[in-house]
Amino acid sequence: MLTAVTGINWGDEGKGRVIDLLAEHADVVVRYQGGNNAGHTVVTKQEKFVLNLLPSGILHPNVVCVLGDGMVIDLEHLTHEIEDIESRGISITPEHLKLSKRATISMPWHRIQDELEETRLEKSGAAFGSTRRGIAYAYSDKYRKKTLRLGDLLHLKEENVQVRIKTMLESKNLELAGSYHQEPMSYPALLSWCEKQASLFAPYICDTGSFLENALASHKKVVLEAQLGAMRDIDYGIFPYTSSSSTISAYGPIGAGIPGESLDHVVGVLKAYSTCVGAGPFVAERAMSEDWCNILRKFGNEYGAATGRPRRVGPFDAVASRYGLKCQHADKIALTKLDVLSSLTEIPVITAYERNHKTTTVFDPTENIDSFSPVVTMLPGWKQDISACRKYEDLPENARLYIETLERLLDCDIQFISTGAERNEYMIKGEWL
Template identity: 40%
Template sequence: MLIKIPDGAVWVILGAQWGDEGKGKIVDLLSEDADIVVRYQGGANAGHTVSFDGKTYVLHLLPSGIFHPNVVCVIGNGVVLDPIALIEEIEMVKSAGVDVSGRLFISHRAHLIMPYHKLLDKLYEQGDDKIGTTGKGIGPSYVDKYARVGIRVVDLLDRDVFCKKLRKNIELKNEIIEKIYGETKFDVEKIIDEYIEFDKKIDEYVTDTAVYLNRAIKDGKKILLEGAQGALLDIDHGTYPYVTSSSPTAGGASTGSGIPPTKINGVIGVIKAYTTRVGEGPFPTELKDELGDHIREKGHEYGATTGRPRRCGWLDIVSLNYTIMINGIEKLALTKLDVLDELDEIKICVAYELKGKKLKNFPTDSETLSKVEPVYESFKGWKTKTSDLKSYSDLPSEAREYIEAIEKLTGVKVSIISVGADRNQTILR
C-alpha cells in the first residue's frame, strides 16, 4: 500500500487534536516511500504504536519509520532524551530483527533528561493543581533548556564540561528537592558514571543532524517530520496551562529539526473519528457516560506510555479548524473510523456557545473553554463492520456521509482513512 511522496518533498505529520491520534501508524505507512523520518520534539512521554504482521510495537523516542529497513531515522534537536528509555527502545527493535546501525542519527544538540527531572516532575504533580503529566521528566528538562542550564548530548563528549554543568544543576535541584519536598539528595558521582556509560552506547549515532538533513534536502531525499503529542497541547498555541512543554505544531517541526520553514512543503494532520484527551484540562465534547465508556473500550483508549484511561468525546470541528489554521494543514488522515461501527447515532460538534452566543473562534484559554457549550450535528450510524474494507467506495454510505461532512466543515480533504490498527487496514483516496 504505497503512498507516493514526491522527490525532495518535506512533509510534516502532526496530531491535530490532543494527541494519541494514531500518528505512529500514519508515519509508518508513509515511510514505505520515504528516505528519512525525523522526530522533532517531545520525549518518552510519547507513545507511537505501529502494528504489522500480527505484532504491535510502541515507540517512545525512535521515529516510526524505524521498521522500514531503507529509512534513515533521526532524533532531532527538539527532542529531550531519556537515556534509559532510548537504550531500552533500541534493544527492543534490535530484538525484533531491526538493524539500526548506519540508519539512526541523534542530534548532538538534543537535551538530556536527568534523574532529578523525573523526580521533580512527580513532585510538581502533587496537590490540586496538577497538569496530568506522564511523570517522565519532560517538563523539567525543557525548563532547564530554556533557563539555559540544560545538559545536551554534546556535553557528554567532554567529561570536565559535563561534570561542571551537572554539579551546578544538582546543587540547585538538591536544594529544591530536600528543602521544599523533603526528598533525598542525588549522588553526583553516580549520575556522572551512568551518563558517561550511556554516551559510549550512543556515540555511533550522534551527529550534527541539521547539517545532515539539509544536505539530504539538496540531494532530493524524501523527508517526513514526525510530531509527538498534538497541536492542542502546544506550549504556545494549546489549551494552556494543560499542555505539553514543547511545540508539536508545524512551526516546531522547523525549530526541532533544523530544516528551514521554506523547505517544508506539506502538512498532514492526523485526527481520530472522535476526540480523546489524557490528563487534566477542559474538553467540551467529553462523554462522561456509558457511550464514552463504550468508545474507550472499543477503541482501546488507554495511554500507550502510562496505561491511563483516555477521556473520550465527539469529534470537535471548532478545535480542528483552529489547528488546521495554525499549522497550515492541507490533508487529513482519519483514524479509528471502525470504533464508531456499532453506534446508532454519531455527532460532530460544529460550534460553541457561551452564555447563549456562538463564538467565532476557538478559545485557547482554559477558563473560557471550560464554560462553552458544544453545538452538535447528528449523523446516522452505519452499523456495519468497516475493518475489512479496502476502498472508499466499499464504505457504507453513512460512513462516507460522515467523512464528507468533515471535509465540508473543514475545507480539507480526508486522504487517508484508518479502519484498524494494522498498517494494511487503511483506505487511500
C-alpha cells in the same frame, strides 16, 4: 521533499500509523520535539509496537531515523526501548539511528522532580495530569541553561563540561533539598552516570542538521514526526494543560535541526471522534452519556500508548478541529479510526459551543473552555463492517455522508481514511503524497 506529520487535536490521533506508511517511501524520519511522555503505536503484520522516543520509521530497515535538536531525551528509557525493539528481531545501528548532538538530555533528577511536584499538586486537586516522566523539568532546565546536551557526552573529560556539571548539580541539590527535602546527589555518581551513557550512545551522536541538509540537497524524502497535537502546544494549546514543547508544524524544521528549510507538505491527522489524555478542558466528553463514552472507549481501545491511562472520549469536535487545522496549516488530512464508529446507530458531531444562550463556532484556548457546552448534531450510522473497503465508493452511504459532513465543517478535503486496525485497512481519496 520535506513533509511534517502533525496532530490536529489533543494527540493520540494515529500519527504513528500514518508515518509508518509514509516511511515505506521515505529516506529519513525525524522526531523534532517532545520526549518519552507520549507514544506512537504501529501495527505490523507480525505484532504491535509502542514507540515513545524512537521515530515510527524505525521498523523500516532502509530508513534512517533521527532524534532531532528540539527533543529532550531520557537515555535510560531510550536504552530500554532499543533493547525491546532489538529483542523482536529489528537491528538498530548508528547507520539506522542518529541522535542530534544538540538534543537535550533528560537528567535523572527530572523524573524525580516531576513525580514529587505532581504528587504535591494532587493533594490540593491542582495536578496538571503529568506523565511524571520529567519532560517539563527537562525543558525548563534547557531554557535555564542548566542541563546537558547529547554532544556534551563526547567531551566529559574537558574542564568546561565538568565545571558545568558541578554547577548544575549544586543548583539541583539546592532545589531538591530545599523544596522537597531530598538527599543530595553526588558529583562522582553523576559523572559515572554520564560516562555510562556516553559509552552506550557516543556512536549515535552526530551533527544531524548537516546530515539532513545533505539528504534534502540530494532530493531525499524526509518526514518530520510530531508528538501530541495542537491542543497540547506550549504556545497555542490550552495552557497550562499543555506539553512543554511546540507541537506545531512550523516548528518542525527548527526542531529537526534544519531551520532554514521550508515544509513542502503538512499532513494533519484527525481521529473520527475526540480523545484526550490528561487534565484540562475537554468539551467533547460532556456531549454524551457516560455509558456512550465507555462503549466508544472499549471499541476504540482508548488507553494511552505511553501511560496506559484510559483516554477521555467524546464525539468529533469540529470547533476544536478547525482551530487545530489552522495552527498546523495542514494541506493533507488523514482521518483515522472511522471503523470504531461502525456499531453506532446514530453518530454525534459537535458543530458549535454554547454559553449563556449564545453559540460560537470559534475555538479560543485563552477562554474558559470549561464554561462552554457542546452543540451536537446527530448523523445516521452505517451499522456494518468497513474494514474490507479499499475505495471510497465501497463505503456505505452513511459513512460517506459522515466524512463529507466533516469535510464541510472543516472546509477541507480528507484524503486518507483508515477503515480498520490492520496496517493495510485504509483508503486514499483524492490526491495524496
